[in-house]
Every structure is written in structure tokens, then in C-alpha cells.
Amino acid sequence: MTTASVLDWTTVCPLDRLESDRGVAALVDGVQVALFRTADGLFALDNQDPVSGAYVLSRGIVGSRNGVPTVASPLHKQVYDLRTGDCLDLPGVSVSRHEVRCRDGLVEVRLRQEE
Known part of the structure; x- marks a missing residue:
């Protein structure tokens, strides 16, 4: 059985550095994370x-x-639900989702890792 562990919050960047409806890569505790700022959050x-x-x-x-916020892979165009990480085109395929928040104008990420 797989369980998820949660690590501490890591400050990534000021919120105004994230453009609306665009992604940006960040290295968070050794993990490459894709961050997205949309009208949905x-x-x-x-x-x-x-x-x-x-x-x-x-x-x-x-x-x-x-009505579901999504990102389409630039390679094979599979579409992923930004809220859950689930692939909307291939049942059973998903990408790990992490917690993200804005606190005092700074974007913070907390990794969720499978054990």
C-alpha cells in the first residue's frame, strides 16, 4: 500500500513572477515542479x-x-487536470500533484511524495 508523506513548505518565488496561464519550472527540494497561475488559482x-x-x-x-483547468503536454498533447494531476486522455495515467499557496506575496510549495 502506498501512502503519501508531506514535507515542509518551500518558498519558490514572488507571485508576480508567475505569468497568468503559463507554466514555469522550479527545483523544490531536488524535485522538478511545474507551477501554474491561472484564473482558477x-x-x-x-x-x-x-x-x-x-x-x-x-x-x-x-x-x-x-470547466476543468488543464495543461497539455507539449510532446504528445495528453491533457492533465491541474487540480488532481489526472490525465483526461489516458485513464489510469497521472502526474504527482503538490500543494501550493501564496503567503505574503510569495509562492510556496509543499511536496507530496509517495512512500
Whole structure:
């Protein structure tokens, strides 16, 4: 059985450094994370595309599908739900999602790692 452990919050950047509807990659405690700022809020996923294995999700196309905020992989165009990390095109495929918040104008990420 897999359980998730939660690490401490890590400050990544000022909120105004994140452009709306664009992704940016950040290294958080040795993990490449893709950060997204959209009208729906802030989101953090692993930057590694689970289909190709390449670290490219931060370069994906941000959008929505049926009201769900999404990012499409720039390689094979699979679409991922930014809220859950679930792939909307391939059942059973997902990317790890991390907690993200803005505190005092700074974006902070807390990794969720599988044990």
C-alpha cells in the first residue's frame, strides 16, 4: 500500500513572477515542479511528463476542458487536470500533484511524495 508523506513548505518565488496561464519550472527540494497561475488559482505538478518521461510539463499549453483547468503536454498533447494531476486522455495515467499557496506575496510549495 502506498501512502503519501508531506514535507515542509518551500518558498519558490514572488507571485508576480508567475505569468497568468503559463507554466514555469522550479527545483523544490531536488524535485522538478511545474507551477501554474491561472484564473482558477495556483497549481503545482511534477514537471516530468509520465508518458514520455521528459521534464516538460511546465512548457505545456494551459487551458480548460469542461470547466476543468488543464495543461497539455507539449510532446504528445495528453491533457492533465491541474487540480488532481489526472490525465483526461489516458485513464489510469497521472502526474504527482503538490500543494501550493501564496503567503505574503510569495509562492510556496509543499511536496507530496509517495512512500
